[in-house]
Amino acid sequence: MTSFEIPIASSFRPPAVSDVDVRGFWGERIDAVADRTAMILYDRCVAAGMLDQIDPARPVPAVRMPFHTRADGSPDTVNVQMFWDSDIAKVIETAAYALYRKANPDLEAKTDAIIDMFHRLQQPDGYVNSWFIRMQPGKRWTNLRDCHELYCAGHLMEAAVAYFHATGKRKLLDVMCRYADHIDGVFGPRPGQLPGYxxxxxxELALVRLGRATGGRRYFDLARFFVEQRGQQPHYFDVEAAARGADPKQFRHRTYEYNQSHLPVRQQTKVIGHAVRAMYLYSGMADVATEFGDDSLTDALKILWDDLTTKQMYITGGIGPAASNEGFTDYYDLPNESAYAETCAAVGLTMWASRMLGRGPDRLYADIMEQALYNGALSGLSTDGSRFFYDNPLESRGTHHRWTWHRCPCCPPNIARTVAAIGSYMYAVSAGQVAVHLYGDSTARLDVSGTKLTLTQSTDYPWNGRIAISVGLEKPAAFRLALRVPGWCRRATLFIDGETVDVDAIEERGYLRLDRLWRGGETILLDLPMELRTLRANPAVKADLGRVALGRGPLIYCVEEVDNGSGLNSLILAGDVGNATVTTVEQLGRAVAVEVDAKRERWNGWEGKLYDAAKPMLEKTRSRFVPYHLWDNRAPGEMLVWVRAGE
Amino acid sequence: MTSFEIPIASSFRPPAVSDVDVRGFWGERIDAVADRTAMILYDRCVAAGMLDQIDPARPVPAVRMPFHTRADGSPDTVNVQMFWDSDIAKVIETAAYALYRKANPDLEAKTDAIIDMFHRLQQPDGYVNSWFIRMQPGKRWTNLRDCHELYCAGHLMEAAVAYFHATGKRKLLDVMCRYADHIDGVFGPRPGQLPGYxxxxxxELALVRLGRATGGRRYFDLARFFVEQRGQQPHYFDVEAAARGADPKQFRHRTYEYNQSHLPVRQQTKVIGHAVRAMYLYSGMADVATEFGDDSLTDALKILWDDLTTKQMYITGGIGPAASNEGFTDYYDLPNESAYAETCAAVGLTMWASRMLGRGPDRLYADIMEQALYNGALSGLSTDGSRFFYDNPLESRGTHHRWTWHRCPCCPPNIARTVAAIGSYMYAVSAGQVAVHLYGDSTARLDVSGTKLTLTQSTDYPWNGRIAISVGLEKPAAFRLALRVPGWCRRATLFIDGETVDVDAIEERGYLRLDRLWRGGETILLDLPMELRTLRANPAVKADLGRVALGRGPLIYCVEEVDNGSGLNSLILAGDVGNATVTTVEQLGRAVAVEVDAKRERWNGWEGKLYDAAKPMLEKTRSRFVPYHLWDNRAPGEMLVWVRAGE
Known part of the structure; x- marks a missing residue:
């Protein structure tokens, strides 16, 4: 084997969704989205009356469904309708990926019709926002703090890029470029422009995505402006509130920490406030860092990354424990049963992690991306693609189930678009290098320094860790192929065309760097043995004291009542989980379940007693663990991730 | 030994505080109240400006210190000042007991001066309430729901009785009888009267106390009226709100469950709402049941008793886990660190339990009275009598300490008056029977069926369970002496004048019934061995799962950082606590501490890590437990009642 010194650029960008064909584990989930979820989302938008708001041909609907109410019952400033554009945008984005996956003329016609509505809605100056055009005319750009106006624009930009890539149709892309140009004129540092965000x-992240798709670097500049402007003094939200005659102090969430504008972003060191907002901000910051090669911004993000992942993250990758602010509280405050851990927040963490890889492969980020994706995010979608978790607790008494819809319908299309776009999270490409961040049966068509490269993964991942990768090239090319070795894997082995490769010699930041002149036709065999892991939490996490969680490969496991009976908190595992066996659960798409020896406390005899001196009886049992993301897909019942542990 | 059939009446009433001289454990606490707390309470009332409100000779003070504020910052209907009369009343009541304990001319003069203020404040028609006379003239009896008007009257009635018993001075008693007569005219079922409460x-309980002290049976009738009227339809608080032009639905606490008026009291089966209110209601109901011999009311109370003590009570006797309503939540929701468990609520449970004994001795009630008194209530007062807990959590990270005062100053005088009145909780007397409910070094002067009886207890209780009781009589008399055998005691032994008595033959509902012709001069030796108890909670109490608490005699124990180092949750006891020894802690008034073998998880190595597959190391240690009520009387630090337990 020969090694090469290859000049490597350190700006990595993901492939388009349409550049990766996904099979296997994720392929089945994408099929469910294409076959079912995409149309369900459309139908539920129609049922909720959302299209009545967008379509200029229909009567202006009444303001309804107050989302937040004050203590005295009056509606607050925020109403779900003001962010419906964003939800519809994610429905379009999901439809785009579904249409790329499978032709569906009905879905395509319906999506085109929605796009036509936005096209007709667009004002002569380029402005597009159904709430402010139709429901609240004359009020545009007067309350950036509460009204999700640029947020809606961002999701529509993402939808436009996705629909263009999937279908080749430019209409929405053109609408959104015109709108982005309009925004670029309204916002900025020059006299007459608004210094807001x-x-x-x-x-921010959407402008980078739009810029990458269209080559419009001014969108990168605008994204950077929004990022850098955030939290500067005088505070824009104070100035803006005063301008509309409101008392800036009457902010429902009390502190600008809620929307991460309490400080300029480079001075922020604590992950705080509304979890989804935080993740989207950091994602945009990471994108700006990648596009501008700005390591100082990356350094600020590293502090936040450490803060989140070492003090504020559930083992599922769920984040934001509190319902009250849909976000963060104190360090190590990670209650299991009351966990909010919004699906959108885990999706957001997946997004941020993937963007932290924009400056180069690093297990620190890719491991968390995988952890959030396979656990706290994927749990948001039922296996058949028809039901959705909004909050993702790590314990349930049996009353928590996926919704068919939510009055704030952000999570259903968010997890659907993420699942359907999984291919774009699997790889990243820079000049001279291709990084494989996630494994899964798939074929990717990439371009590395001008050469077309096909990478075909054959694997049953995440059920086992054996991955065969074939390299296809139109002509020989020297580049680095970086293969991730997950942190959970203790002994990876690698063969290229049958030859053993010394993995220790070529590992850096958790990636095996294969620097060579590739000729095409090589077969790489990577084995990542999946051992059962007994995981404990930092003792500062009081909710998990004296408890263990089981992990295998990228998956966190849980016990369900359907397998183990009720009273899951009566189960006690040995501190060293012994005699573990794996089985396959047909009812869960041949998922790998784990069975271990356990004890069960007998709980009978407690009727009518609150305290007692009697010692509980223990009996031997065997308990079955299934992947957390699959819970609540069979008979409803209790669920528990952190199981009590003996010594 | 000869047994007699003695006719027993089943209406038991407590002795006056001045009928019992207390020494030993409680004597020291009463001395602290007499020497220190009583004057501290007075001084703090002065410092808070409370007397400025009562004294008609002073300028009317401004309304200040809004207690509750609405979301928009405006003051709500409730202000601390509206219940200051009640707090001052409890300060007077405490001073009464202190003056009975020890002469204190300065305290007596100051208390007489306060009483003079109320005397001068009293209106020609008998009405007395500083808030409505001076701050809100013209609004009396317009908002019984929120404004604590009759509540203030009740506490002043209690103070009047106490001050009369302690000092023989009638001024406040006369004021309050006039006020009670006025209330009796205003409220009632007749035309022109208000059917409110x-x-x-x-x-309700105060009227019974006033009636017992004065012989005024009309006060019993009025108490019964208030009890029976509660929760009847049309709902008085609805009618009252409408009458003052308010929307009845705009009730800050949303539901009348908050003040136990959601249903007529006989239909209530769940202990609900604000904890102190609930306890005071049930106390009043029990008093009415006793005075009217009304077993149907007692039956209703038994359902509520069972509901509280088998589903909603901390092991300390603390009740009301939530700060939001200062009260009850769901069954088995008993979080330890965030426990509200207001001192006043444990005092209230003590009061209710003592009044449930009004229909006869029963361990069911006396055990809980003792449990609440020695643990969740007594913890409210520092050993030196100078500082006060408002909330009494069962776990602390080291930041929870007793206050010198509270903006809602209800708890300090409430626990002080309760400690100082302990003698009245120790006994109850009915025709033909004397019941000893609590043990403690003391001398009681009682009257049983017209004969003067002196009972002298010599004991080191609660530090050990050996009690000698000498019976003193002016002449021989036949009566039943009922001695409680606490439920925590497994093998009581009894000797009378050296002769063994078969306790099993004479025990009923946890009391040893000694029916005989007493001649005086008998010595009773009762031994209640105190074994260490390892207590577990019903597994439905999730906060206590896998944990044990230690109890000895009436005391619940805890670990403190000062004895065991920090990280108390790293301690793990064996399921069977082994090798226990008792020691005496000089710094805590010679309290009995318990030391047991334990293991400690090593927590080093977790810096910067949130989850890990490493198994924790355990090392052997010895841990010291001290009585819960004594915590936070030495070096500040962590505290824990429910300690992790191994198998």
Missing amino acids: CGHEEV | CGHEEV
Whole structure:
């Protein structure tokens, strides 16, 4: 084997969704989205009356469904309708990926019709926002703090890029480029421009995505402006509130920490406030860092990354424990049963992690991306693609189930678009290098320094860790192929065309760097043995004291009542989980379940007693664990991730 | 030994505080109240400006210190000042007991001066309430729901009785009888009377106390009226709100469950709402049941008793886990660190339990009275009598400490008056029977069926369970002496004048019934061995799962950082606590501490890590437990009642 010194650029960008054909584990989930979820989302938007708001041909609907109410019952400033554009945008984005997956003329016609509505809605100056055009005319750009105006624009930009890539149709892309140009004129540092930014971040990352798709670097500049402007003094939201005659102190969420504008972003060191907003901000910051090669911004993000992942993250990758602010509380405050851990927040963490890889492969980020994706995010979608978790607790008494819809319908299309776009999270490409971040049966068509490269993964991942990768090239090319070795894997082995490769010699930051002149036709065999892991939490996490969670490969496991009977908190595992066997659960798509020896406390005899001196009886049992993301897909019942442990 | 059939009446009433001289454990606490707390309470009332409100000779003070504020910052209907009369009343009541304990001319003069203020404040028609006379003239009896008007009257009635018993001075008693007569005219079923009752119960039990002290049976009738009227339809608080032009639905606490007026009291089966209110209501109901021999009311109370003590009570006797309503939540919701468990609520449970004994001795009630008194209530007062807990959590990270005062100063005088009145909780007397409910070094002067009886207890209780009781009589008399055998005691032994008595033959509902012709001069030796108890909670109490608490005699124990180092949750006891020894802690008034073998998880190595597959190391240690009520009397630090337990 020969090694090469290959000049490597350190700006990595993901492939388009349409550049990766996904099979296997994720393929089945994408099929469910294409076959079912995409149309369900459309139908539920129609049922909720959302299209009545967008379509200029229909009567202006009444303001309804107050989302937040004050203590005295009056509606607050925020109403779900003001962010419906964003939800519809994610429905379009999901439809785009579904249409790329499978032709569906009905879905395509319906999506085209929605796009036509936005096209007709667009004002002569390029402005597009159904709430402010139709429901609240004359009020545009007067309350960036509360009204999700740029947030809606951002999601529509993402939808436009996705629909263009999937279908080749430019109409929405053109609409959104015109709108982005309009925004670029309204916002900025020059006299007459507004020095503002959105209370709900999203437009920053969306502008980078739009810029990458269209080559419009001015969108990168605008994204950077929004990022750098955030939290500067005088505070824009104070100035803006005063301008509309409101008392800036009467902010429902009390503190600008809620929307991460309490400080300029480079001075922020604590992950705080509304979880989804935080993740989208950091994603946009990471995108800006990648596009501008700005390591100082990356350094600020590293502090936040450490803060989140070492003090504020559930083992599922869920984040934001509190319902009250849909976000963060104190360090190590990670209650299991009351966990909010919104699906959108885990999706957001997946997004941020993937963007932290924009400066180069690093297990630190890819491991968390995988952890959030396979657990706290994927749990948001039922296996058949028809039901959705909004909050993702790590324990349930049996009353928590996926919704068919939510009055704030952000999570259903968010997890659907993420699942359907999984291919774009699997790889990243820079000049001279291709990184494989996630494994899964798939074929990717990539371009590395001008050469077309096909990478075909054959694997049953995540059920086992054996991955065969074939390299296809139109002509020989020297580049680095970086293969991730997950942190959970203790002994990876690698063969290329049958030859053993010394993995220790070529590992850096958790990636095996294969620097060579590739000729095409090589077969790489990577084995990542999946051992059962007994995981404990930092003892500062009081909710998990004296408890263990089981992990295998990228998956966190849980016990369900359907397998183990009720009273899951009566189960006690040995501190060293012994005699573990794996089985396959047909009812869960041949998922790998784990069975271990356990004890069960007998709980009978407690009727009518609150305290007692009697010692509980223990009996031997065997308990079955299934992947957390699959819970509540069979008979409803209790669920528990952190199981009590003996010594 | 000869047994007699003695006719027993089943209406038991407590002795006056001045009928019992207390020494030993409680004597030291009463001395602290007499020497220190009583004057501290007075001084703090002065410092808070409370007397400025009562004294008609002073300028009317401004309304200040809004207690509750609405979301928009405006003051709500409730202000601390509206219940200051009640707090001052409890300060007077405490001073009464202190003056009975020890002469204190300065305290007596100051208390007489306060009483003079109320005397001068009293209106020609008998009405007395500083808030409505001076701050809100013209609004009396317009908002019984929120304004604590009858509640204030009740506490002043209690103070008047106490001050009369302690000092023989009638001025406040006369004022309050006139006020009670006025109330009796205003409220009632007759035309022109108001069919109302107070949003905060208290006047019901106070009227019974006033009636017992003065022989005024009309006060019993009025108490019964208030009890029976509660929760009847049309709902008085609805009618009252409409009459003052308010929307009845705009009730800050949303539901009348908050003040136990959601249903007529006989239909209530769940202990609900604000904890102190509930306890005071049930106390008043029990008093009415006793005075009217009304077993149907007692039957209703038994259902509520069972509901509270088998589903909603901390092991300390603390009740009301939530700060939001200062009260009850769901069954088995008993979080330890965030426990509200207000001192006043444990005092209230002590009061209710003592009044459930009004229909006869029963361990069911006396055990809980002792449990609440020695643990969740007594913890409210520092050993030196100078500082006060408002909330009594069962776990602390080291930041919870007793206050010198509270903006809602209800708890300090409430626990002080309760400690100082302990003698009246120790006994109850009916025709033909004397019951000893609590043990403690003391001398009681009682009257049983017209004969003067002196009972002298010599004991080191609660530090050990050996009690010698000498019976003193002016002449021989036949009566039943009922001695409680606490439920925590497994093998009581009894000797009378050296002769063994078969306790099993004479025990009923946890009391040893000694029916005989007493001649005086008998010595009773009762031994209640105190074994260490390892207690577990019903597994439905999730906060206590896998944990044990230690109890010895009436005391619940805890670990403190000062004895065991920090990280108390790293301690793990064996399921069977082994090798226990008792020691005496000089710094805590020679309290009995318990030391047991334990293991400690090593927690080093977790810096910067949130989850890990490493198994924790355990090392052997010895841990010291001290009585819960004594915690936070030495070096500040962590505290824990429910300690992790191994198998």
